[in-house]
Amino acid sequence: MIGAMVNVMDQYLETLLMTLTQFLFVLLAAPLFSGILTRLKSMVESRKGPSIFQPYRDIWKLLHKETVFPNNSGTIFRYGPYAIMGIYSLISLIVPILVPVPIFFTASADFLGGAILFSLAAFIKLAAALESGSNFMTMGAVRALSFNFLSEGTLITVFFAVSLITGTNNPYVTNSFLSSNPIQGISLEHIFATLAFLMLFFYETGKLPLESSGLMEMGMIEEGMNYEYSGKLLAINRWSSHIKQYILGSILLNVFLFPWFLQSSFPWYILDIPIMFLKWMLLIFIVLVIETSLAKMRLFRIQDYLATAFAFSILFLIFGVVVG
Amino acid sequence: MNPFENVIFLAAAMATVAGFYIQAQEFIRSMIRGQLIQSIIIAGIVFILAYLESSPDLVILGILVLVLRGYLVTALLERRIPGNESYVYEKGIGVASHIIMDLVFIILATFIVFSLVFSGIHFSISGGIAGSTIIVFPLAIFFQGLFLIGSRNTTFSQIMGYVEEENALVLFALFIIPVPLIIETSVFLDVLALVVISSIVVMEKFSHEPMEELRG
Numbered sequence: 001m002i003g004a005m006v007n008v009m010d011q012y013l014e015t016l017l018m019t020l021t022q023f024l025f026v027l028l029a030a031p032l033f034s035g036i037l038t039r040l041k042s043m044v045e046s047r048k049g050p051s052i053f054q055p056y057r058d059i060w061k062l063l064h065k066e067t068v069f070p071n072n073s074g075t076i077f078r079y080g081p082y083a084i085m086g087i088y089s090l091i092s093l094i095v096p097i098l099v100p101v102p103i104f105f106t107a108s109a110d111f112l113g114g115a116i117l118f119s120l121a122a123f124i125k126l127a128a129a130l131e132s133g134s135n136f137m138t139m140g141a142v143r144a145l146s147f148n149f150l151s152e153g154t155l156i157t158v159f160f161a162v163s164l165i166t167g168t169n170n171p172y173v174t175n176s177f178l179s180s181n182p183i184q185g186i187s188l189e190h191i192f193a194t195l196a197f198l199m200l201f202f203y204e205t206g207k208l209p210l211e212s213s214g215l216m217e218m219g220m221i222e223e224g225m226n227y228e229y230s231g232k233l234l235a236i237n238r239w240s241s242h243i244k245q246y247i248l249g250s251i252l253l254n255v256f257l258f259p260w261f262l263q264s265s266f267p268w269y270i271l272d273i274p275i276m277f278l279k280w281m282l283l284i285f286i287v288l289v290i291e292t293s294l295a296k297m298r299l300f301r302i303q304d305y306l307a308t309a310f311a312f313s314i315l316f317l318i319f320g321v322v323v324g
Numbered sequence: 325m326n327p328f329e330n331v332i333f334l335a336a337a338m339a340t341v342a343g344f345y346i347q348a349q350e351f352i353r354s355m356i357r358g359q360l361i362q363s364i365i366i367a368g369i370v371f372i373l374a375y376l377e378s379s380p381d382l383v384i385l386g387i388l389v390l391v392l393r394g395y396l397v398t399a400l401l402e403r404r405i406p407g408n409e410s411y412v413y414e415k416g417i418g419v420a421s422h423i424i425m426d427l428v429f430i431i432l433a434t435f436i437v438f439s440l441v442f443s444g445i446h447f448s449i450s451g452g453i454a455g456s457t458i459i460v461f462p463l464a465i466f467f468q469g470l471f472l473i474g475s476r477n478t479t480f481s482q483i484m485g486y487v488e489e490e491n492a493l494v495l496f497a498l499f500i501i502p503v504p505l506i507i508e509t510s511v512f513l514d515v516l517a518l519v520v521i522s523s524i525v526v527m528e529k530f531s532h533e534p535m536e537e538l539r540g
Contacts, residue, residue, distance in 0.1 A: 188333055192337070307419065307423040308423060310424070311344060312341075315340070315430075315464075319464075
């Protein structure tokens with residue numbers, strides 16, 4: 001009896017340690033990958049560029065600045081960033097983005113639940129922008145809405161695709177299924193879902209050819225919705241963006257593109273940190289090649305890009321499942 | 325699936341994607357290049373099947389696809405672009421809406437035709453590749469060609485739609501039953517003749533309004 005209790009306690013502690021490792025890794029390492037990408041991009045463009053730790057410095061600086069609210073701003077504008085940060089923190093415990101075995105809070109949602117949480121965060125961000133009382137933020141929100149109807153559809157369809165391919169909508173089972181299958185076993189639906197998710201990753205993280213993170217008026221979407229934020233709230237928004245990028249990139253790597261090599265046993269799961277780092281280097285390389293070789297698309301062309309991603313995600317899914 | 329079957333499925337899927345590319349293009353030259361890519365992919369499939377079946381007929385067919393469809397049709401159409409300028413384009417093409425409409429049309433049409441006609445038939449395709457699902461790709465390309473003809477005004481687009489339909493028929497014939505080479509060759513030459521005639525129509529009239537030919 002006592003032996004069994006000790007065993008249960010051991011398992012509890014192991015899961016707790018895995019949960020804390022994943023949560024803290026996502027929270028603390030997410031800005032680093034943005035910093036590495038910016039630095040490498042500068043080097044390719046023959047610039048010196050900022051340090052890879054610049055995102056941390058920016059967040060630190062903003063956390064120590066005064067927070068100013070517009071006169072007409074509402075409650076969602078003031079508290080939205082905290083809710084968004086909370087949602088991304090919860091998603092970081094639901095999907096296999098570091099440890100490939102279920103941890104605490106994993107059971108709170110499946111793949112579709114994760115997609116809906118992403119949509120909820122996007123909705124809160126839009127609602128906050130509309131409550132800001134600022135024209136620029138409203139413009140950002142309207143632009144985001146013009147494109148999100150296609151991107152959210154693609155996100156959910158892509159998650160449907162992996163659910164149907166692997167017969168489950170549990171992302172951990174999907175990761176395990178794909179990592180235990182050789183590359184020849186990968187289906188057409190998976191290949192095109194991966195392509196669609198890669199395109200979606202570029203849109204959601206504001207990378208070229210759809211750069212939406214800059215402050216140029218003709219292209220700004222993400223920064224438009226941050227325009228009136230300052231101080232602590234801006235720091236939280238920036239941090240959330242880094243976490244969102246890490247989560248989407250890690251889903252792309254662990255569920256679609258490169259699901260192999262993650263360690264699940266205790267204490268070897270700690271090796272997942274350098275493994276994820278190396279995997280992210282692969283993704284950063286792909287992003288770097290695309291970002292430094294393509295020109296920015298005009299704003300109204302983003303719909304065309306997203307329609308293509310949507311077509312990729314849904315066409316072969318329907319062919320594969322309904323017709324096949 | 326064996327590796328060759330995977331490659332053939334992927335190539336057929338890429339031919340369908342090339343169809344989307346053609347549909348989404350505003351520039352005439354890019355559409356013609358899209359047709360070239362689609363023809364090269366189909367020629368690739370023919371060569372793989374030729375290797376699997378050790379069939380000299382299929383090798384000749386692959387070469388014919390490359391020469392007639394890949395080179396001659398492309399060259400003939402490119403020469404007919406007014407002024408030989410690369411920036412000739414069709415105005416008022418909403419790329420996103422065209423892609424979504426094309427997607428909906430081909431999914432519905434393919435699904436209906438496949439369910440009614442092909443779902444109960446089990447094909448044994450060349451090289452031991454079995455199954456009826458591969459038929460959805462030529463069906464999809466065929467309906468893409470049809471949609472291209474229906475959705476565009478320029479004569480070029482309509483010729484492209486016709487060539488796309490012919491590409492679909494080549495794939496269809498390959499996947500269903502090995503058609504004698506002489507029939508395939510005559511179809512290719514037929515298409516070539518039609519492209520030559522159509523390219524004269526292009527000079528006569530660059531675009532067509534809906535139903536204008538039917539007016540009294």
